[in-house]
Amino acid sequence: MSDVTLEDIASLAKRRGFIYQGSEIYGGLAGTWDYGPLGVTLKRNIVNAWWKFFVESRDDMYGIDSAILMNPKVWVASGHVAGFTDPLIEDTKTKKRYRLDHLLEEAGVDIKGMNLEQMTQALQEKGIKSPDGNDLGNPASFNLLFETSMGAVEGEKSTIYLRGETAQGMFTNFRNVVDSFYPDLPFGIAQIGKAFRNEISPRDFIFRVREFEIAEFEYFINPSSWEEKFEMWRSQMHEWCNRLGLPAEKIHELEVPEEDRAHYSKRTIDFEFDFPFGKKELYGLAYRTDFDLMNHQNASGRSMEYRPKDGSAPFVPHVIEPTFGVDRTLMAVLCNAYTVDEMNGEKRIFLKLPKDLAPVKAAVSPLLKNKPELVNKAREVYDMLKKELGAVMWDDNGNIGKRYRRQDEIGTPACITIDFQTLEDGTVTVRNRDTAEQERVAIQGIVERL
RNA sequence: GCGGGUGUGGUAUAACGGUCAUUACUCCAGUUUUCCAAACUGGCUACGGGAGUUCGACUCUCCCCACCCGCACCA
Numbered sequence: 001m002s003d004v005t006l007e008d009i010a011s012l013a014k015r016r017g018f019i020y021q022g023s024e025i026y027g028g029l030a031g032t033w034d035y036g037p038l039g040v041t042l043k044r045n046i047v048n049a050w051w052k053f054f055v056e057s058r059d060d061m062y063g064i065d066s067a068i069l070m071n072p073k074v075w076v077a078s079g080h081v082a083g084f085t086d087p088l089i090e091d092t093k094t095k096k097r098y099r100l101d102h103l104l105e106e107a108g109v110d111i112k113g114m115n116l117e118q119m120t121q122a123l124q125e126k127g128i129k130s131p132d133g134n135d136l137g138n139p140a141s142f143n144l145l146f147e148t149s150m151g152a153v154e155g156e157k158s159t160i161y162l163r164g165e166t167a168q169g170m171f172t173n174f175r176n177v178v179d180s181f182y183p184d185l186p187f188g189i190a191q192i193g194k195a196f197r198n199e200i201s202p203r204d205f206i207f208r209v210r211e212f213e214i215a216e217f218e219y220f221i222n223p224s225s226w227e228e229k230f231e232m233w234r235s236q237m238h239e240w241c242n243r244l245g246l247p248a249e250k251i252h253e254l255e256v257p258e259e260d261r262a263h264y265s266k267r268t269i270d271f272e273f274d275f276p277f278g279k280k281e282l283y284g285l286a287y288r289t290d291f292d293l294m295n296h297q298n299a300s301g302r303s304m305e306y307r308p309k310d311g312s313a314p315f316v317p318h319v320i321e322p323t324f325g326v327d328r329t330l331m332a333v334l335c336n337a338y339t340v341d342e343m344n345g346e347k348r349i350f351l352k353l354p355k356d357l358a359p360v361k362a363a364v365s366p367l368l369k370n371k372p373e374l375v376n377k378a379r380e381v382y383d384m385l386k387k388e389l390g391a392v393m394w395d396d397n398g399n400i401g402k403r404y405r406r407q408d409e410i411g412t413p414a415c416i417t418i419d420f421q422t423l424e425d426g427t428v429t430v431r432n433r434d435t436a437e438q439e440r441v442a443i444q445g446i447v448e449r450l
Numbered sequence: 451g452c453g454g455g456u457g458u459g460g461u462a463u464a465a466c467g468g469u470c471a472u473u474a475c476u477c478c479a480g481u482u483u484u485c486c487a488a489a490c491u492g493g494c495u496a497c498g499g500g501a502g503u504u505c506g507a508c509u510c511u512c513c514c515c516a517c518c519c520g521c522a523c524c525a
Contacts, residue, residue, distance in 0.1 A: 007518085015461055015476075021516080027498055028516045080525075088451075088522070098522075144525085165525070200451060200523050208524065262525035281524080323525095343486070367484060374484095397478090401486030406476095408486095420484065429485070436486070 031202030031210030041359035060187045066169025077299035146196040162196035170218040171292045190217035206327045213326035220317035245354040250274040264291035288319040351411030360412040367419040369396040378418040
């Protein structure tokens with residue numbers, strides 16, 4: 001359905017307990033969202049699948065969980081304190097904003113190492129106008145790093161940053177992991193966790209937010225093999241999308257041209273997804289070279305060299321970095337799952353979630369709730385399934401059709417109904433979410449059917 | 451951050467400078483119901499926040515906040 005809007009999805013997400021606006025009772029806080037009971041389960045299912053696929057099932061991957069707060073020197077060395085800042089300048093007439101550094105570059109100015117003041121001066125000396133030929137106002141710079149302060153005593157506090165990416169935790173622990181395990185090259189260090197960015201304008205539901213979750217890993221390689229490893233992860237990323245049930249035709253690769261690439265990247269491919277509001281970045285795959293390890297080696301004085309076991313010359317490994325926005329993943333999964341079809345002349349909305357991602361695996365209902373013998377039997381089945389599967393829901397509200405529709409909206413793959421025949425022959429009906437078809441199954445065989 | 455728009459129960463909405471703020475669905479309790487949002491009864495829940503104008507503001511003005519669209523940004 002192409003006419004499904006983001007509002008439809010956000011509305012259902014709220015109504016059914018997936019995603020709420022952050023701090024809602026106080027009018028909200030821009031760029032923050034809270035996950036409700038079903039949302040957190042869905043997210044956890046995604047994250048667990050990711051960890052299983054990229055970490056646990058491999059023998060060249062090492063998981064870590066590093067601190068959100070890091071020594072500020074990390075962010076200086078990584079280039080984020082300087083490079084995370086965008087100098088913007090406004091056309092005084094059209095009110096359009098432009099990147100000051102871009103305008104200068106176009107005018108042939110070498111801006112390397114310039115601060116905002118120097119750039120402003122260069123702008124004035126050159127008499128640069130906006131692309132529309134108008135005067136430019138005063139530049140302002142936006143640093144996307146979130147600042148906070150450490151220390152409880154006023155006046156003795158020091159400014160530190162909430163991490164803007166999780167990657168630096170992998171780089172700062174490179175030495176530790178090598179010392180603990182001495183893995184063969186290539187190997188990776190993976191992490192899932194929160195990152196924070198002072199986005200200028202959060203947008204599009206949970207797509208661009210100020211606090212978000214990233215799953216990513218740094219894959220350390222011999223630079224001579226970078227192209228081969230890059231290709232390997234490229235295809236693994238497609239395989240991952242496939243496992244999420246995201247159709248290949250909705251995933252698009254974008255070769256990021258040099259001028260748009262991050263300061264550390266020698267090659268970047270964006271994986272874009274067809275969201276209801278357009279084709280937008282979902283994942284990134286970057287060849288970060290030895291940029292980060294070299295910077296940390298220089299700044300910390302600690303060696304980042306890897307000593308090959310065959311006795312060949314030590315070197316600082318290069319890095320391939322696949323990065324996955326967890327919230328964006330969840331959003332893509334939701335958008336992709338949202339299905340509208342017709343049933344008995346009425347609109348039926350259901351979430352066609354892959355079984356292993358669905359927050360509720362099955363719902364159990366007595367056909368009628370005023371017949372104690374049905375309710376008791378249904379309770380029995382429910383207790384049994386709850387023990388086996390965990391994520392099972394009891395539902396006896398309204399009539400049976402209503403329950404089916406309710407479960408449809410939260411993507412429950414199967415509904416199990418206990419009726420009078422159950423009391424006689426021990427079979428139940430299992431109703432399929434996607435086809436709405438039902439099938440009689442013996443109670444003993446339910447678990448295998450789900 | 452700029453320009454434009456929007457803001458009424460959980461969701462979607464109506465109206466009005468002046469009694470208890472409308473309706474539908476959802477949700478909850480109950481009656482009923484032998485498989486796809488049936489019916490009936492009852493119930494919870496809203497004017498985003500703050501100032502101001504006014505005898506009286508959900509309605510008019512201003513400020514703030516959030517969301518939507520465009521620009522810009524998006525490591």
